[in-house]
Amino acid sequence: MEFAKLILGCGLHPITKSLIGIMCVFMCITSCGKTRNAPSQTKKIEWGYEAKNGPDVWAELSPEYILCGVGKHQSPIDLVNPTPVKLSPITYEYYRTTDLNIRHTGHTIEVASPEGNWIVVDDTRYQLLQFHFHAPSEHTVAGQPFDMEMHLVHKSEAGSLAVVGLLIKSGSHNAAFDPVWAHLPAVPGETLHIEQINVHLHRMLSANGQVTDEVVRSFSNTYRYDGSLTTPPCSEDVKWIMLTTPIEMSEAQIAAFRAIIHDNNRPVQPLNGRELLVDVEANE
Numbered sequence: 487m488e489f490a491k492l493i494l495g496c497g498l499h500p501i502t503k504s505l506i507g508i509m510c511v512f513m514c515i516t517s518c519g520k521t522r523n524a525p526s527q528t529k530k531i532e533w534g535y536e537a538k539n540g541p542d543v544w545a546e547l548s549p550e551y552i553l554c555g556v557g558k559h560q561s562p563i564d565l566v567n568p569t570p571v572k573l574s575p576i577t578y579e580y581y582r583t584t585d586l587n588i589r590h591t592g593h594t595i596e597v598a599s600p601e602g603n604w605i606v607v608d609d610t611r612y613q614l615l616q617f618h619f620h621a622p623s624e625h626t627v628a629g630q631p632f633d634m635e636m637h638l639v640h641k642s643e644a645g646s647l648a649v650v651g652l653l654i655k656s657g658s659h660n661a662a663f664d665p666v667w668a669h670l671p672a673v674p675g676e677t678l679h680i681e682q683i684n685v686h687l688h689r690m691l692s693a694n695g696q697v698t699d700e701v702v703r704s705f706s707n708t709y710r711y712d713g714s715l716t717t718p719p720c721s722e723d724v725k726w727i728m729l730t731t732p733i734e735m736s737e738a739q740i741a742a743f744r745a746i747i748h749d750n751n752r753p754v755q756p757l758n759g760r761e762l763l764v765d766v767e768a769n770e
């Protein structure tokens with residue numbers, strides 16, 4: 487109001503007043519146009535785990551993430567009341583790896599697997615692509631979360647995914663993770679290429695660190711269900727294989743990871759009528 491009085495109320499000639507009025511209308515039209523253009527200039531929001539970009543709003547961040555909101559076969563889930571059945575055994579063809587890329591993706595620490603590590607499930611071979619970690623765990627057991635969770639992501643030749651998940655609780659130091667934990671990249675986007683290190687995957691998956699044929703066979707004690715990626719785009723048709731026996735890591739090992747990455751866990755999702763199976767041996 488005060489601004490209008492100053493412009494129009496100083497005894498100006500009526501024609502001058504009219505010109506000022508026309509200019510005002512023109513300025514309004516151009517500035518209104520600018521206002522309408524503003525939203526298209528806003529930066530795309532990267533998904534994450536905070537209120538503004540976390541699991542509750544993933545589906546709103548991009549049309550590609552729609553399944554995060556409307557998918558009916560989503561992961562993770564609460565592992566409770568499984569149906570005990572005799573599941574087909576899984577063959578773990580994991581070998582020692584020597585050269586690794588360890589990457590801070592901004593969402594987790596991800597270790598790329600060289601070719602040559604496989605699992606075989608129901609006569610289908612799935613190649614290990616990478617493994618990564620969440621803290622705290624994404625899956626819960628009867629409502630209880632664990633300190634961390636490891637995901638080993640595999641892909642078949644036909645393009646279907648199988649993820650082996652491992653729950654991690656605080657306890658003894660776990661030397662199987664030392665080669666990776668010695669090279670945790672601290673900066674988002676950073677990749678460390680490490681040569682000549684031995685990562686023994688069987689030992690990582692083993693609850694007691696001892697690797698025998700019997701132990702490797704016991705990895706087949708699993709929960710299984712059909713789910714999704716737990717991060718955008720939340721793609722479904724992922725075969726989930728959760729080992730029933732958690733492994734341990736020391737408080738210091740868990741703290742070392744959490745100092746870099748923490749709270750990167752999606753909450754559990756509804757089962758929506760899916761079957762959750764467990765090996766009969768594991769349920770005895």
Ligand SMILES: [Zn+2]
Binds near residue numbers: 619620637
């Ligand atoms: Zn994961």
